Amino acid sequence: xxxxxxxxxxxxxxxxxLGVYLERQQFEVYKAGSPDDVPMxxxxxxxxIVLADPGLPDTDTVHxxxxxxxxxxxxxxxxxxxDEQLDQAMxxxxxxxxxxxxxxxxxxxxxxxxxxxxxxIAMNKKVARYEKKFKDLRNAQNLYQQLFDExxxxxxxxxxxxxxxxTNRMFKRDFGDEIGSYCYEVYKHRGSPCRNCxxxxxxxxxxxxPTEEIVTSKSGKQYNVLTWTAPIRNSLGQVTQVMxxxxxxxxxxxxxxxxxxxxxxxxxxxHGGKGMLTALDGGVYxxxxxxxxxxxxxxxxxxxxxxxxxxxxxxxxxxxxxxAKSRELSYEPVDISKxxxxxxxxxxxxxxxNGINLEASxxxxxxxxEVDPNWMQAALVNFMENAVDACTYDRSKEDHTVKFDVFxxxxxxxxxxxxxxxxxxxxxxxxxxxxxxxxxxxxxxTGLGLFxxxxxxxxxxxxxxxxxxxxxxxxxxxxLPRQKPEQPLRTDxxxxxxxxxxxxxxxxxx
Amino acid sequence: MKKILIVDDDPNIVDYLVTLxxxxxxxxxxxxxxxxxxxxxxxxxxxxxxxxxxxxxEWGPRFYRKMSEDKGLKNIPVxxxxxxxxxxxxxxxxxxxxxxxxxxxxxxxxxxxxxx
Numbered sequence: 001x002x003x004x005x006x007x008x009x010x011x012x013x014x015x016x017x018l019g020v021y022l023e024r025q026q027f028e029v030y031k032a033g034s035p036d037d038v039p040m041x042x043x044x045x046x047x048x049i050v051l052a053d054p055g056l057p058d059t060d061t062v063h064x065x066x067x068x069x070x071x072x073x074x075x076x077x078x079x080x081x082x083d084e085q086l087d088q089a090m091x092x093x094x095x096x097x098x099x100x101x102x103x104x105x106x107x108x109x110x111x112x113x114x115x116x117x118x119x120x121i122a123m124n125k126k127v128a129r130y131e132k133k134f135k136d137l138r139n140a141q142n143l144y145q146q147l148f149d150e151x152x153x154x155x156x157x158x159x160x161x162x163x164x165x166x167t168n169r170m171f172k173r174d175f176g177d178e179i180g181s182y183c184y185e186v187y188k189h190r191g192s193p194c195r196n197c198x199x200x201x202x203x204x205x206x207x208x209x210p211t212e213e214i215v216t217s218k219s220g221k222q223y224n225v226l227t228w229t230a231p232i233r234n235s236l237g238q239v240t241q242v243m244x245x246x247x248x249x250x251x252x253x254x255x256x257x258x259x260x261x262x263x264x265x266x267x268x269x270x271h272g273g274k275g276m277l278t279a280l281d282g283g284v285y286x287x288x289x290x291x292x293x294x295x296x297x298x299x300x301x302x303x304x305x306x307x308x309x310x311x312x313x314x315x316x317x318x319x320x321x322x323x324a325k326s327r328e329l330s331y332e333p334v335d336i337s338k339x340x341x342x343x344x345x346x347x348x349x350x351x352x353x354n355g356i357n358l359e360a361s362x363x364x365x366x367x368x369x370e371v372d373p374n375w376m377q378a379a380l381v382n383f384m385e386n387a388v389d390a391c392t393y394d395r396s397k398e399d400h401t402v403k404f405d406v407f408x409x410x411x412x413x414x415x416x417x418x419x420x421x422x423x424x425x426x427x428x429x430x431x432x433x434x435x436x437x438x439x440x441x442x443x444x445x446t447g448l449g450l451f452x453x454x455x456x457x458x459x460x461x462x463x464x465x466x467x468x469x470x471x472x473x474x475x476x477x478x479x480l481p482r483q484k485p486e487q488p489l490r491t492d493x494x495x496x497x498x499x500x501x502x503x504x505x506x507x508x509x510x
Numbered sequence: 511m512k513k514i515l516i517v518d519d520d521p522n523i524v525d526y527l528v529t530l531x532x533x534x535x536x537x538x539x540x541x542x543x544x545x546x547x548x549x550x551x552x553x554x555x556x557x558x559x560x561x562x563x564x565x566x567x568e569w570g571p572r573f574y575r576k577m578s579e580d581k582g583l584k585n586i587p588v589x590x591x592x593x594x595x596x597x598x599x600x601x602x603x604x605x606x607x608x609x610x611x612x613x614x615x616x617x618x619x620x621x622x623x624x625x626x
Contacts, residue, residue: 271564274593275520278610282526285614289533298529305522354521392521393566395542 002028003118004045008038008052008061009080014104018051021107022114035064042068049117051078053103054092056085062092069096074124076117080105154225154246157232158183158199165241174217183244187215202229202242215246224253269320276316280309304353318378319452329372329459331484336366336414340406342377347384347404354392357401366406369414370484371460379453383418383476386450390422396471397421412482421473430468461485512625513537515556517547517573518591519565523610527560527591534618544568548576551583558624561601563592574601587624589617 005027009015012033019029030045032038050068054061068075080101081089090100098120099113148155149169157166162183167175178186184193193200198209209229216222225246232241283305290298344360351358384404391400405417425433434454457464461481468474514536516527524540531538539554541547543565551559559577563570570590577583590607601607606620 271593274610275523278593278612279520279522279526281611281614282522282529285526286529289529305525309522393519393542395546 002026003049003121004028004030004047005049005051005114006038006042006045006047007031008035008050008064010034010053010055014053018105018110021110022051025114027114035060038064038068042072047072047075048121049076049078049114051080053080054085054089056081056088056092059092062089065093066096074121074128076120078113078117151245152247154248155243156183157241157243159241160203162193162197162199174219174221174223175215176218187213189216198227198229199242199244202231203239206231206233206239212249213246223248223250225249269316273313273316276309276313280306280313283309304349308350308353315378315382315449319449329375331370331372333368333370334373334376336369336406337362339369339371339373339377339380340366340404343380343384344404346377346381347388347402350385350388351402354388355400356388356391357399358404359401360404362405363407366408366414367482369480369482371480372456375456376460376480379456380416380418380478382449382453383416383478387418387420387422387474387476390420390424390474392422394421394423394471396423409479414480414482416478416480417475418478419473419475424470424472424474425468426470430466433466511535511537512557513539513554514621515547515550515554515559516540517542517544517550517559517565517570518562519543520562523562530614530618531621534621536621544570544573544576547573548580551577551586552580555582556586558621559586559588560591561588561604563590563594563601571601574604578603589620589624591617 005022007015007019007022007029009018009031010033015031015033019031022029030047050065052061052065054065056062065077069077077093077097078099078101079089079093079097080103082103086100086102090097098117101109101113148166151168152170153168154171154174155166155168156164156171159165164179164181164183164186167177167179175186182193183199184190184197188194196211198211201207201209208231211227213225213227214222215225226249227244227246230243230245231239232243234240283302286298286302287306289295290302340360340362344358348358384402387402391402394400401421403417403419405415405419407415407417409415433450454464457478457480461484463479465477465479466474467477514527514531516524516531516538517540518524518527519542521542524542528538528540539550539556541550544567547559547561550556561570561573570592574588577586577588587605588601588603590601590604591610591612592607593610605624608617608620
């Protein structure tokens with residue numbers, strides 16, 4: 001396509017001559033006799049070079065040229081002027097002009113000027129192309145950075161020494177902005193590279209490697225992650241860095257653990273349940289035969305047993321529900337004396353049936369406490385039942401007593417002490433007693449009672465101290481805050497429950 | 511009168527079996543674990559033993575093995591009564607294996623047969 005030149009010159013003859021000359025060189029030439037003709041022309045053309053006589057001292061043309069340069073910076077100006085006006089033209093237009101020619105214009109000078117203008121035009125176009133490319137590149141880079149940051153995985157790029165050279169936003173959020181430190185330090189808090197490192201394997205063979213790891217965040221939380229590695233190669237195809245992508249599958253694992261423990265529970269429950277049903281059968285049989293024989297003593301004994309067994313089965317079902325369902329505690333202010341009385345009534349029925357003495361020492365004016373009364377009562381009864389059981393199973397002594405003390409130790413707390421002189425616990429039992437499904441009662445325990453009781457106490461912000469000696473007995477000291485804790489130590493969401501199976505730091509059951 | 515030894519750690523179940531057997535004309539004695547069971551077996555020389563498998567401390571199969579090693583006890587018939595559903599193989603020579611909760615009439619008929 002021919003380059004378009006706009007010629008502005010009042011001197012028609014001169015313009016005509018130049019036009020002919022330029023057209024002969026394959027330019028498309030448009031001519032304007034005065035600046036007034038130009039704007040219309042400009043709007044319809046794609047002029048790239050303007051060859052103009054400013055026609056000083058009149059400055060209309062100079063203004064027009066400045067305006068053109070402003071609205072079309074790519075247009076190249078060549079000024080031709082009578083010798084005596086040249087200095088003034090230069091003063092007025094300065095660097096806006098690519099070349100100044102002295103009138104009358106000689107062909108060699110004009111050729112040079114046009115050539116120079118064309119060089120500028122070509123360069124400008126090149127620069128514009130580069131600018132566009134650069135902008136596209138920057139957009140692409142932004143896009144990739146955004147993708148890198150927004151991917152819901154931990155991504156890190158590592159060199160051969162396992163130093164982090166880039167990390168994405170999620171990584172920074174959970175593991176800190178640790179560019180330059182070592183992968184094993186940040187992920188595993190260790191001082192040397194890990195064994196079976198997938199990044200090392202990828203540096204070795206250039207292939208992706210999957211692993212599953214447990215990593216520790218900057219706040220000390222442990223996450224299960226599924227990790228994939230990928231090589232990053234230079235232009236020679238050598239692996240210079242390795243990208244490691246880790247998906248956090250902690251919730252998945254927790255859910256799996258929860259399901260596993262539910263499965264375990266059903267097994268354990270069905271076994272414990274069978275014992276209870278058999279004992280219930282026994283109660284029903286004795287009730288039947290007692291009624292048939294009109295045997296008062298047998299009837300009342302049988303009734304006691306049926307009552308106890310239905311109570312146990314009821315508790316078992318409640319425990320299953322408590323475990324299987326995530327439920328919030330519903331706190332309400334409770335009169336401590338009334339709650340303790342209910343616990344004692346429950347415990348007394350069990351103690352009497354088994355011939356165990358029950359001694360209660362309840363302080364006066366205990367006031368109120370903010371708890372979920374259903375669960376707190378169930379937890380306390382569970383501790384009492386365990387104490388009675390510990391006595392029933394103990395064959396080394398004749399007389400057994402369970403003591404229940406409730407008092408206010410100050411500090412806005414309430415203390416419950418449950419003490420028995422039963423069989424006591426060895427160290428193993430003491431360590432495991434709060435563990436899910438741990439039971440020392442053979443077929444009669446489900447392994448849930450103390451586990452849940454412990455959870456309930458902790459959820460209320462309470463603490464449990466245990467002292468126990470084999471053959472001598474056991475003492476549980478439970479301390480509860482009077483007010484609902486701001487942040488419960490544990491919430492009973494299913495995934496948290498499953499953790500009880502994983503860590504052995506002292507939680508868990510009957 | 512034939513005498514039955516009941517070995518079970520759950521006092522409620524022991525109570526049930528004692529009443530059931532005595533109502534049906536048998537004498538009974540009971541034990542809550544393996545050691546007590548062995549001592550009672552030697553002392554009381556029962557005609558039949560019912561055995562729970564899962565108990566605190568040593569379990570039922572150990573009771574059976576120790577009992578089998580004793581000439582005076584090894585011919586006493588044993589009925590396993592347990593919460594495990596697949597317990598037939600736990601005590602191979604038991605005359606019967608019942609799963610809790612067991613059928614009362616079935617137990618009584620097995621007892622009757624074994625003591626005939």
